[in-house]
């Protein structure tokens with residue numbers, strides 16, 4: 004039985020003081036909740052948020068990290084630095100990293116392997132563009148992103164992997180995939196994982212949906228068999244909008 008996992012990716016929003024205020028409010032709103040919740044602040048906001056969620060079960064993640072552990076890589080942040088802050092989860096391969104910063108499947112795979120070598124959990128994002136979907140390439144794109152992104156990841160390490168299916172055309176656009184379309188993509192991804200690993204690994208894998216998730220569509224999406232949670236962007240920026248998504252089943 005897979006447990007729902009709801010994540011908020013703040014992207015380049017929230018100063019340290021704003022992040023701390025949000026986190027304190029979320030901690031008190033979630034008292035007693037057993038839902039697995041993660042928030043991913045920008046790097047500089049992480050320490051304030053880590054401090055604010057202390058004692059709660061909220062996971063603080065990074066939105067990205069370097070493909071190296073240390074050295075002459077100006078402007079980069081490494082897994083070692085994140086771990087020193089108490090951050091053990093990282094989002095990798097977000098479509099904005101792929102499209103705006105040219106991250107390839109091979110580069111993302113290098114980071115995935117590095118994060119796993121540091122015993123970090125990875126939330127690996129995949130998803131097709133509108134032209135890929137309309138051109139009938141959905142399965143080809145997902146197959147490539149999953150196969151390349153997870154190259155060299157062992158069956159044992161798959162316990163640390165969450166996948167986030169985010170159709171690029173649904174991110175920040177207000178257009179959500181229908182629950183049926185999203186579920187079909189998730190089912191395809193799960194069948195792919197069963198082929199690459201085992202049926203057991205596929206059945207345990209958490210696959211989040213991302214792309215204009217909000218309070219009004221969260222329940223319909225997450226009632227689908229293969230949708231195990233959400234990676235929320237815009238609606239994760241206020242507790243008022245994020246909380247009903249976390250509590251979609253209440």
Ligand SMILES: O=C[C@H](O)COP(=O)(O)O
Nearest residue numbers: 012174175214215236237
């Ligand atoms: O990481 C989150 C996704 O990019 C979704 O963003 P959105 O909820 O603003 O569409």
